[in-house]
Amino acid sequence: MAVKKISWRSMFPSCYRPPPVVGEDAATTVEEEEKWKNHGTRRSSLHRLSISDLSKVSSSTLSEDLSASIPGSNLHVFTLQELKVVTHNFSSSNLLGEGGFGPVHKGFVDDRLRPGLKPQPVAVKLLDLDGLQGHREWLTEVIFLGQLRHRHLVKLIGYCCEDEHRLLVYEYMPRGSLENQLFGRFSAALPWSTRMKIALGAAKGLAFLHEAEKPVIYRDFKGSNILLDSDCTAKLSDFGLAKDGPEGDDTHVSTRVMGTQGYTAPEYLMTGHLTARSDVYSFGVVLLELLTGRKSMDKSRPSREQNLVEWARPMLNDPRKLARIMHPRLEGQYSEAGAQRAAALAYQCLSFRPKQRPTMCKVVEVLEPLPDLDDIPVAFFVYTVSTTKDLDHKGKENNAKKETDHHDSDHHRSRPRNRHDHGRHCVKGQRRQSKDRDSPGFHDGK
Ligand SMILES: Nc1ncnc2c1ncn2[C@@H]1O[C@H](COP(=O)(O)OP(=O)(O)O)[C@@H](O)[C@H]1O
Ligand SMILES: [Mg+2]
Numbered sequence: 221m222a223v224k225k226i227s228w229r230s231m232f233p234s235c236y237r238p239p240p241v242v243g244e245d246a247a248t249t250v251e252e253e254e255k256w257k258n259h260g261t262r263r264s265s266l267h268r269l270s271i272s273d274l275s276k277v278s279s280s281t282l283s284e285d286l287s288a289s290i291p292g293s294n295l296h297v298f299t300l301q302e303l304k305v306v307t308h309n310f311s312s313s314n315l316l317g318e319g320g321f322g323p324v325h326k327g328f329v330d331d332r333l334r335p336g337l338k339p340q341p342v343a344v345k346l347l348d349l350d351g352l353q354g355h356r357e358w359l360t361e362v363i364f365l366g367q368l369r370h371r372h373l374v375k376l377i378g379y380c381c382e383d384e385h386r387l388l389v390y391e392y393m394p395r396g397s398l399e400n401q402l403f404g405r406f407s408a409a410l411p412w413s414t415r416m417k418i419a420l421g422a423a424k425g426l427a428f429l430h431e432a433e434k435p436v437i438y439r440d441f442k443g444s445n446i447l448l449d450s451d452c453t454a455k456l457s458d459f460g461l462a463k464d465g466p467e468g469d470d471t472h473v474s475t476r477v478m479g480t481q482g483y484t485a486p487e488y489l490m491t492g493h494l495t496a497r498s499d500v501y502s503f504g505v506v507l508l509e510l511l512t513g514r515k516s517m518d519k520s521r522p523s524r525e526q527n528l529v530e531w532a533r534p535m536l537n538d539p540r541k542l543a544r545i546m547h548p549r550l551e552g553q554y555s556e557a558g559a560q561r562a563a564a565l566a567y568q569c570l571s572f573r574p575k576q577r578p579t580m581c582k583v584v585e586v587l588e589p590l591p592d593l594d595d596i597p598v599a600f601f602v603y604t605v606s607t608t609k610d611l612d613h614k615g616k617e618n619n620a621k622k623e624t625d626h627h628d629s630d631h632h633r634s635r636p637r638n639r640h641d642h643g644r645h646c647v648k649g650q651r652r653q654s655k656d657r658d659s660p661g662f663h664d665g666k
Contacts, residue, residue: 268367268434270464271360286381290366296334296378300385303327307344317397319444321357321460322348326392329377341392342377349384357460358386364436364459365390372425374447374457390457394450398422398506399443403515409547412554414452415510416562416591421454422446423587426503427580429456430496435465437473437494441502442483442516443509465496482516482528487574497574503583504569508532511562513547529570536567555593562590 269289287295298306306327307314314325323346330339347358358379365376380387398418401407410418422441429436438456445458461478472493477484485501488494505516508528514521516528525531535541539556542563546554565586571577578586 268432269363270434271356271363272464286362287366287379290363295362295366295376296337296389298333298378298380298387298389300380300382300387302333303344303346303380303387303389306333306342310344310346316343317400317444319458320351321353321458322346322351327389329389343390343392345388345390347386353460355386358388360462361388361459364462368429368432368436370425370428371453372421372428372455374455393447393455393457395448395452397444398446398448398454401448402443402509402513409513409549409551410510412550412558412596413591416558416587417452418446418448418454419507419510419562420584420587420591422456422506423503423580423583425454425456426499427584429462430465430499430580434467435496437463437465437496438499439463439494440479440483441499441506442480443506446506463494471495485574486572495574496580497577500569500577500580500583501574503580504566504577505529507562507566507569511547511559511566512545513549533567533570536563552597555590555595557595558590558593561586 287297304310306329307325308327310323310325314327316324316326318324325344325346327342327344328340329337329342331337347354358381361376362379365373369375374393375391376388377391378389380389395401401410426438426441429438438459439461440458441456445456447455447457449455463473463475466473472495474492475494477489477492479488479502483502483505485498488498488501505528508514509516512528512532514525514528514532518526518528532545535545539560542559543556546552546559565578565583569577569583
């Protein structure tokens with residue numbers, strides 16, 4: 221039986237003008253701006269295409285039509301062969317990570333591949349044909365990321381849709397995922413102000429989605445989906461589970477429960493009712509991970525500590541208890557006031573009652589000053605400077621009293637103290653976290 225192909229454009233009347241990319245840096249070049257002028261007036265995000273608009277379209281008709289329908293996004297349509305070349309045949313040495321969709325490989329593209337294509341490293345995500353995800357998740361990412369542009373969302377450069385193969389090509393994020401930075405075996409400890417910068421950036425990304433005229437619920441907020449640029453600017457990636465928010469008088473979207481154990485809001489788990497406040501709950505979990513350095517679920521811990529939220533919740537509003545659960549790798553080098561504010565915020569985000577959770581705009585407001593708070597203790601080394609008298613004395617004793625050596629050893633490290641309180645000690649190796657000094661020697665690992 222012949223199957224009638226439905227063209228994507230045929231679904232829309234001839235007066236249809238493709239919608240612009242929506243977001244704060246939607247048009248990035250003058251040419252793009254011109255292009256939009258030629259296409260007509262900028263439409264509001266209410267006209268953003270949604271996944272339901274495309275559900276009737278056969279996947280085989282989508283490849284070219286899809287990109288033509290979201291111009292201004294400048295999505296490039298690549299062939300599988302091209303992406304093989306770009307990633308050295310998806311070589312394992314280029315593997316960046318892997319999630320439910322499939323493996324992600326690093327590659328490099330330039331204008332030899334497509335005229336006008338900026339020379340740049342890219343990340344290519346390849347659908348695992350034996351996995352649980354498929355065309356729908358791929359299409360969801362293309363539709364959302366193809367149209368939404370924001371400083372805190374990863375940029376989609378293009379895609380491939382060939383036979384059953386589905387690939388996505390993103391801008392490459394040099395510091396990989398927050399999950400790797402926080403829990404990776406070879407990663408240096410993230411400094412406090414960087415943690416707050418990441419929380420703030422990710423919160424801005426979510427707030428942008430929730431506040432769009434046609435709101436988006438992200439649904440899979442977690443460390444492995446938060447990617448970090450070279451300066452640790454956080455960007456949300458992986459829109460495979462994103463959903464259009466409720467419309468009109470609806471208070472929620474009813475949907476199959478999807479997401480990741482340990483991050484999913486309890487009411488969504490129980491009822492399947494999805495709202496923007498479900499994302500706020502997941503944000504609270506990630507904020508807790510940043511504070512404590514613990515994973516949302518960790519089966520290797522004693523049973524009462526396995527679920528991070530249950531374990532940490534009772535300690536979040538008590539400053540003394542909070543100090544006990546802060547990430548030991550911070551070595552006390554954090555702003556106490558900042559930690560208390562962040563912990564109180566996490567507590568609210570993790571409220572059982574969705575309505576008591578703050579909006580993401582409120583979250584951004586609370587987080588905004590935290591990366592800059594500088595009441596951070598200083599770790600320092602105490603040098604005991606020997607006087608001539610000491611030396612004479614020492615000379616006489618000549619190697620005796622070995623047992624007291626540790627008292628005047630050159631590298632006796634003291635407990636972190638407030639940086640205004642180094643008094644009479646001779647201080648060396650003072651370490652202070654501040655905005656301009658918070659880039660540690662991260663292990664890239666990619
Ligand atoms: N643009 C990118 N730059 C660098 N690493 C990336 C990029 N995209 C994904 N990764 C790595 O691949 C992992 C899986 O990517 P993700 O998009 O979350 O896939 P999935 O949809 O399968 O969960 C990420 O956690 C990250 O480590
Ligand atoms: Mg993912």
